[in-house]
Structures are given as C-alpha cells and as structure tokens.
Amino acid sequence: MIVVKNINNNVSLCLDSQNNEVVVFGKGVGFCKPPYDIPLDRIEKTFYNVSDDMVERLNTIRPEILDVSSGIIDLANQKLGNQFGANAIFTLADHIQFAETRQKENIVLSLPILSEVSQNYPDEYFIGKKALELIKEKLGIAFSKEEASAIALHLVNYESSHTGDSNRENGQLINETVEIIERELSIQINKESFNYHRFVTHMFYLFKRVRTDCMIDTDNHQMYDSIRTQFPQISHCADLIRELIGKAYDRTLSDEEVMYMILHINRMCDREDCDR
Incomplete structure (x- = not known):
C-alpha cells in the first residue's frame, strides 16, 4: 500500500x-x-470510493473527532447491521465538529422530537446515547441529551438515503430548493461538494420533521430576527423555500426551522463550493 x-x-x-x-x-x-x-x-x-471533495474536507476535521466518529459507526454497524461506510464516518465527524462549534457559540439546538425519536427509532437512539458517552470520554465534550436525538436522526437519514426509502417527492423538492437558491443568489452550486451534501442531509431531516409534525419550534425569536437582519438575501430564499415546502406538505414551517435553513444555506454558499 x-x-x-x-x-x-x-x-x-x-x-x-x-x-x-x-x-x-x-x-x-x-x-x-x-x-x-x-x-x-x-x-x-x-x-x-471516497470522493476527492470529501478527502479534501477531511483536512478540516480534527483527527480525534474522526477517530471518535469511526468508533460510533462501528457501534452502529454492530447494532444496526453492516451498512454504514466511509461517508457515514466522515459526515458524522463533520456533524460532531459543527455541534461543538454551536455549543461554544451558545447556539442551542432544541429538538422537541426527542421522545418521538427514541420511540420511533430506538436502535438508532441507543447509538446516539452511546455516542454521547464516547464523545465525552474521548473528547471531553458534554453534549445535551438532545444531541443523542440529532445523531440518531443522522443515522436514520443515512439509512434512508442508502436503502432507497427516500421518495421521488423529496428528490424533487431538493432540486426545486437548489433552483431557488441558485436563481435568487445568482450562483452555481457544486453538486459534488461536501457542503452541498451536508445541506441535502439537513433538508432530508427537515422533510422528515415536517411529515411527522415534529418541527423545531421554540421561542427563539430574538436570534431568528437577528439572523434575518444579518442575511437578508438568504432569508428571502428561505421564505421562498418555506412556501415551496408548505405547499408540498400542507404545513407551515416554524420560524426556527427557517432560521436553521438560513444558517445552512449561508454555510453552503459562503465557501468555495459556489461559483458566482
């Protein structure tokens, strides 16, 4: 070798x-x-079969987080069956590192669907809880119990996207969402980039929450208003996407779901993955 x-x-x-x-x-x-x-x-x-873009992204993830993520995916393969590969390790590592950044910046990820996740996906939630133990042991980071739910959903999304459970409607919504972003921001998104796939992952989570009436919805109005003021053009995109999703599912996205969408769009389009 x-x-x-x-x-x-x-x-x-x-x-x-x-x-x-x-x-x-x-x-x-x-x-x-x-x-x-x-x-x-x-x-x-x-x-x-690891993409060049993902190989490059590994440079941005701390080695100790990659090691922990690898251990978590090992547990997932033992508990859920041998179905999680390299992409799962790398995307989960990125998720953990982003969660650490959120915690340092006092951005609270409130997940009211915690009880639903533990009931509907008990095996994945078990891995999520074990993941928090491993993260605390190896990295010294003490996440809240909501992060166990977020990791469980990360695994559920990976399972869905790799077993054909993602339906045609979701794919169409993703395409229309990207068209809105590219049109309104006058950019071309690199569909092979790591950040694009991270955004798609977030949107699949969102679709699942909308379908099951488990949207993130707290009283975080001050942060929502601040982010809209900070990113007015992206906020307009998010409003159009909110309308698109609302029509597709006959539901209205909460302000907090829109806030997280704004942050994810900004993260995707604020890097080299978009041509202007």
Missing part, C-alpha cells in the same frame, strides 16, 4: 496494488513524507 498524501497523522490517501485510491486509517500512518510503502499491519481500516 503506497501512501500518496497524508491527511493527518492517522489518516492517509493511498494506492493499493491495483492502483485504486483508498483512504487508510491507522495509528501514525501519516507521519512519514509520501510517497512510501506502508506496512499492512499498521492499517486499521480502509475505505474505497
């Missing part, structure tokens, strides 16, 4: 004997300067 690029001290991009690219996990695999032949006994995990 030839290392061609080090992502961090414990993760490297390699070429196997068939010249296929593979992301490799292992203690200290990224210490030496590439290219070099890494002993197979130092390799703990290998992941094929």
